[in-house]
Amino acid sequence: MKKFMFLVLLGIGIWSGCSKDSTTSSYTPTCDGTVKSYKNNVAPIIQSACAGCHQNYSSYSNLFASRNSVRSAIVSGNMPRSGSLTTAQKDAIACWVDNGAPNN
Numbered sequence: 001m002k003k004f005m006f007l008v009l010l011g012i013g014i015w016s017g018c019s020k021d022s023t024t025s026s027y028t029p030t031c032d033g034t035v036k037s038y039k040n041n042v043a044p045i046i047q048s049a050c051a052g053c054h055q056n057y058s059s060y061s062n063l064f065a066s067r068n069s070v071r072s073a074i075v076s077g078n079m080p081r082s083g084s085l086t087t088a089q090k091d092a093i094a095c096w097v098d099n100g101a102p103n104n
């Protein structure tokens with residue numbers, strides 16, 4: 001019986017692991033060395049792709065406070081929940097965070 005439960009749990013694990021593949025894909029951001037601007041590069045992406053659900057990210061200080069989870073949610077492909085970001089958009093946000101997320 002224990003063995004059966006183990007197989008069931010394993011099956012669920014494999015199933016949910018695979019079913020996530022279509023929506024989430026990890027990637028490594030490419031930063032070209034230019035400093036991304038919060039105002040010109042980051043804020044417009046957040047505004048159009050995230051703020052509809054995460055109103056709080058519209059403010060720099062809130063976004064700054066959440067920068068690490070925002071970065072990993074984007075890099076993992078977990079967010080945005082609806083729609084998607086281009087690689088250039090993901091790069092802009094990830095590289096901006098890697099740069100210390102300046103208010104520039």
Ligand code: HEC
Pocket residue numbers: 046049050051052053054066069070072073074078079080081082085
């Ligand atoms: C359609 C609505 C929607 C959009 C658009 C959206 N989110 Fe979310 N987000 C959610 C919901 C709902 C949760 C909480 C529950 C969960 O994580 O499943 C969440 C959770 C999060 C979290 C918490 C940790 C995590 O990874 O779960 C972060 C960080 C996040 N979102 C960042 C973003 C960013 C950055 C964007 C834009 C690129 C974005 N979200 C776009 C609905 C959305």
